[in-house]
Amino acid sequence: MxxxxxxxxxxxxxxxxxxxxxxxxxxxxxxxxxxxxxxxxxxxxxxxxxxxxxxxxxxxxxxxxxxxxxxxxxxxxxxxxxxxxxxxxxxxxxxxxxxxxxxxxxxxxxxDLVVDRSALDRIIQAGGYISVRAGSAPDANAILIPKRNADMAFDAATCIGCGACVAACPNGSAMLFSAAKIAHLAAIPQGEPERFRRAYQMVAQMDAEGFGSCTNHGACEVACPKEISIDFIATLNRDLVRAELGWGAER
Amino acid sequence: MRRVVTLYRSSVGKKVIMAVTGVVWVGFVVAHMVGNLKAFQGAEKIDHYGEFLREMGAPVFGHGQLLWVLRIGLLVTIVVHVLAATQLTLMSWRARPVSYKVAPHMELSYASRTMRWGGVIIGLFVIYHLMHFTVGNVHPDFEPGGVHHNLVVGFRSWPVALVYIVAMGALAVHLYHGVWSMFQTLGINHPKYNRYRRPLAAVLAAAVFVGFVSVPIGVLAGAIQ
The missing domain is CATH 3.10.20.30 (Beta-grasp domain)
Structure with missing residues (x-):
């Protein structure tokens, strides 16, 4: 052809x-x-x-x-x-x-077609981690969690950080990426203790990087090669409110 | 209060505040629409209802006082809603300084694409609406307290009725995306109930539209005289 x-x-x-x-x-x-x-x-x-x-x-x-x-x-x-x-x-x-x-x-x-996506790395550095050593694979299997939570964490964890969500978003927002990381770690016991601080810090970094603001168009979800759901954005929003208003753990 | 101010600083916080102020206005719009339906019950009922709005809160509040408290509350919430929307819009415009040659034709709904300018149109309409039916300075024959008379005379002019119907269409579209967005922004989500959120927004938007436009259509059709 x-x-x-x-x-x-x-x-x-x-x-x-x-x-x-x-x-x-x-x-x-x-x-x-x-x-x-x-x-x-x-x-x-x-x-x-x-x-x-x-x-x-x-x-x-x-x-x-x-x-x-x-x-x-x-x-x-x-x-x-x-x-x-x-x-x-x-x-x-x-x-x-x-x-x-x-x-x-x-x-x-x-x-040409190469962009610097370090901004996504800095969002991860701001809170997309577990501060203590969480053990190796057998340790994770030793903590039983509901199948639904495991599936939810895995669905979010399939995000490969390609940035298509930002590219597709009419607002240039990185909410789907940040939400996937926040929801992934919030759904498992190892990530739970830092849940609210994480949401607060990652959103603050996201804003500082100059990404736009989500208006719930849903273009990101369509563009995502891993089909990350915008339901995770609702989880991010809820965690951020709880972090900001102090209903959750200290941020 | 300090926490609300820090919340406002973040992009997500601004959206949360837009959602909360939006809920206040959804409540107002629904109450307004239900009140309007009294037009079908005749002049006495709706004029009496208009008088009730000024008298409510008595004897704690004097004539029209509680109404003014509510009006000021609505004014403050809409100012905050518009301010947050403006700041977020500017933030989003700054986030993509170079646009695409081939515009991404992702599946954006008409409602979500028109939130910003649709909101501006609704705002301009509200100013006209207040001049028309509350202040009365753009009304051909305004009678203070004569709610039924004012709306019948006002809507007998079909261009005026058309403006109202189109504006209510804009409001319904704004509500359809806004109500769904509110669920999303306030984190009201659950795998079991998420599928009801869009239909709920659609039903609310449709009810508001039908309720509001029934009055100008009722006047033009002669059902309200």
Missing amino acids: RIALHVWRQVNAGARGGFERYDVPGITEHMSFLEMLDVVNERLVEQGKEPIAFEHDCREGICGSCGMVINGEPHGPVRRVTACQLHMRSFADGDEIWLEPWRARAFPVLK
Whole structure:
């Protein structure tokens, strides 16, 4: 198949970027989206041109490295997959495909489609942890918890921190990411003691990073390759109120 | 109070305060709508109800005093609601300085997309509405205390009735997303009951819309004379 790419090219964080069009013949539908970009890059290198920078690591949808807005949709048109798990069979011969980096003030573009997502790491550093050693895997299994809580914690823990929620949100809010982390740790006994302090500190960091404010559109939930539910955002909100008003443990 | 101020500082706290002030206004809107239905019971009933609103609280409060307390309460809550909304909107606009070339066409509902400007439209309508039926300076034949007379004369003009119906549509859309958002923001969620939240918001919004527009339609159709 033959496609046309419009790719956001930006030399570095300080440079002005713009779209460049690439005519891409000789693509097979079995290629993954990133393999298609690899082919484009090989051709660019052969021509002595700068390849398109994009992030990737595991290419099996579990690391959270890849991510770009493909035709207006974070991770592309297929639900529940990351960009690396998207295949060219999801496109048609002759398609025009627009590739843009995640757009958020908190995610400055480093180069082309690569953005700096350290802001999400700093939200984790602000409270997304358990302060004491919680033991190794057998210790966790020694504490019995209801299946429902275990499932809820796991559903939240599937977040890979790719940032698609921020990219999809019309407000550039990081609420789904923060909520997944807060709800994950709040649902298990090891995380319970620091529950309210965690909510307070992570929300404060989220605000400080320059993310926007959630208006419950639900775009994040649709974009999330891991189907994290916005129900977790309600959990975050409840924990924050309890932390702020002092109904929970001290923050 | 200090805790409420620190709560207000965070983005989530501002939303919580928007939710709480929103609940106050939902209560007001529902009470107002139910009161309006007295228009169908004739001039005497609704004029009497209008007088009751001024007399309520007696003998502790004098004529119209409790009404003014409630009005000031509503004014304060709406100012806080709008202030928080404005601050959060500016925060969100700042959060995406470069917009997408191909706009993300995620599944945003019409109601959620129109919360901000819809809210502004409702605010402007409320100012017109107060000038029309409370102060009476934009009413062709305003009679203080003549609630039934005022609304019949007011709504006989179909453009005026149309403005009311459209504004109530905007209010219903705002409530549909607002009530659901309120559940979400106040953390009122439970896996068992979450599926009832959107239908509840829809039923409330629809009830408010139907209740309010029944009066101008009743006047135009001749059911209220």
